[in-house]
Amino acid sequence: MFIQKHNISTPTTPHLQGHSIDLNTTILSIRKTIYFVLITLLATSCNSPAYISGKLEGAKKEGVKMYLLQPENLRDVAASFFGKVIDSTVVNPDGTFEFQNVPNTKEAVLLEIAIALPGKNPNYLQTDNQTKANFMPIVWQSGNPLKISSKVDTFQKSFSMEQPSEVNKALVALKDINQKAYQSYLAGKHWELEDGSQLMEKEHAILQYQTELINFADSTPYLMPALVATRWVSTANDYERVPEFLVRQCDTWKKKQPNHPWVKQLCKLSEPSNLPVLVGDVFPDFKLPMITKDTLSLKAQLGDKLTIIDLWASWCAPCRVENREILGPIWDTYHDKGLQIVAYGLESNEPAWKAAAERDGADHWPQASHLQGDDTPFLKRIRVKTIPANFILDDNGVVLAKNVHGEALVNWVKNYMKN
Template sequence: MACHSPTDISGQLEGTINKDTKIYLIEPNGLREVAASYLGKVIDSTLVNSDGSFEFQNLPKTKEAKLFELAIQQSDKSPNYLQTDNPNKANYMPILWQPGESLQIAAKLDEFQKSFSIEYPSETNKGLLDLRDIKQRAYQTFLAGKHWNVENGSQLLEKEHAILQYQNKLITFADSTKYLMPALVALRWVSPENDYERVPEFLVSQCEKWTKKQPDNPWVKQLCAESDRANLPVLIGDVFPNLELPMLTKDTLTIKSQLGNKLTIVDLWASWCAPCRKENREVLVPLWDLYHGQGLQIIAYALESDETAWKEAAEHDGASKWLQASDLQGDDAPFLKKIRIQTIPANFILDDKGLVIAKNIHGKALLDFVKTYINK
């Protein structure tokens, strides 16, 4: 191991080191750059010695703690390329460096993030390592080795459910941790693509949590800008907008005027959406038959441009039993823009006042939810 000063970042890698193996010190310049490939700024780099040792020599002169990412590159990839798809192969690890602090690191070359450790980590870095472990376990439990047939959409909801279970482990960590940086990394690991359409409540709750604790922190201000409700889908706890809908029957009706006495499902679907069609036949039809007389309403909005295809699909599935609406503008549907949704299948579950009490529940989970709610 090379000698190191009391304020550097250095360490030891285990594995076969080639002469071009480098480690880069990357600084994300904002929340969207955390855990995002090709975006962070390269601050320093160092060749890994043949014995696996490395040391950074040019740490920034600063009085503030810095969130860095250490990324190892063994090929001609860009220095700030981060492998974000598979935690088992991730080539980077976020760390918090305090000025005047020495970080001594150990890791395996081919399992850099998975094996990454810090000698005597700070509480924040311990939080990051704990988060890494939670991510690894969640990935192994819900996603590793799993394959879904999504080409025809038949297992799209199953895949989405597995991803949500994985994300929920990270969300639970972020909700419970006392440390901001591990919470922000968890938020970015929930969706490296920065797509929170399915979990917007998570963004809002994180903004509220950290605004109470650190209102002037620039990272918190970025977080709250990302969680602006005006840019997010309608949230659980919101009153669903009382929008006018052009119906298949040629009428124009408002959401509020059509609410069920107990429960309303606002269902977003399309004739070309295989999991939507399956949901119609296997879930919504049985629910309608069982509970419409007990106060259940279904308001369906279809992303259609062809009225004939829409009508035929609704009739074939038995979905013409309930209210069917569409602007017949396909993916450019005004209704989806107003509730800020881009992905289907989707649904919102409303109480008798139009308050969103749940959303995006499908299959057996939806059957059970409606049964329990109606019968309570």
């Protein structure tokens, strides 16, 4: 007899069966995910990568130490003794090193890696000789390990980074510009400054070096590289010769990142009260005591077409040369064509002042002085501390140019007077 077997389990409807398959698939997927996460965590704990690591060539002595610094303010960038030490490491015999105590932040922060110099503090930075600079700024962001390489004696100059972010690429490019400009204009140069005869040559070389960094800062789309360039322009925070640059940087970054604390500090530096009269400003009127004993309004002395406000002193060697070789010929050529020169002397000795003006032929144009040396109300009003200096004004007293000297001044006046 044939006996038919029947399935005694409760049959599953097609609708319920579909849900059973989906649930099993989901459970399996969750198990796989948990397994993958556990394996990843285990691998990470066994072989944790250094956050900032690299290799330093030429570390002949054992125990070469490196520091990781965090500037807390804009003024701390590229400044000795201000950066906060947040980590240190000793270079291994094979030259490798690593930092792991880095800021845990999603926001990008500027750090500086520095090699310890004998007898110096951990946060000492070599800024006088760029070829020997012992530090390099980098931008750190959590979750993005950095690997670098360099040489112990030329740390900044030879610094490189594997697969840098765009902002770190910009910092490396800035480093290269800085090193090249230093080699071109300042490295190995010695100027005779005891008698002031080569002061202008030195100032011109410094300005050429600064201009390379200024051009970078004006063109980069990244805040931190721009601010590093700004600090490298003058680690002493002296922007008297390039104040318009500070104003441009403030105007740029307060539009892009107005709430960044360093942008606010930058804009504080660029306030008018902290800077000399700028190109484009109307030069302030001032009642000046003249060498003739008169007191005259500066505005009343303006030329019909052009006026040079010249700041000088009888004891300033390059000023005296400028009187004889530059201003004298300019006066003779263009005074009858609408050019005026008004000179202001940083003098305390009236006889010496008058004798120098007469000897140089500078008594041909108006001479003024409060005879208070460099502690004078006029210089305080226009916020100038360094001479030789000059301001070139149009017939309305608007500043067209500043601190143009030598043949450059002759050519500037010549070209302007043609118009």
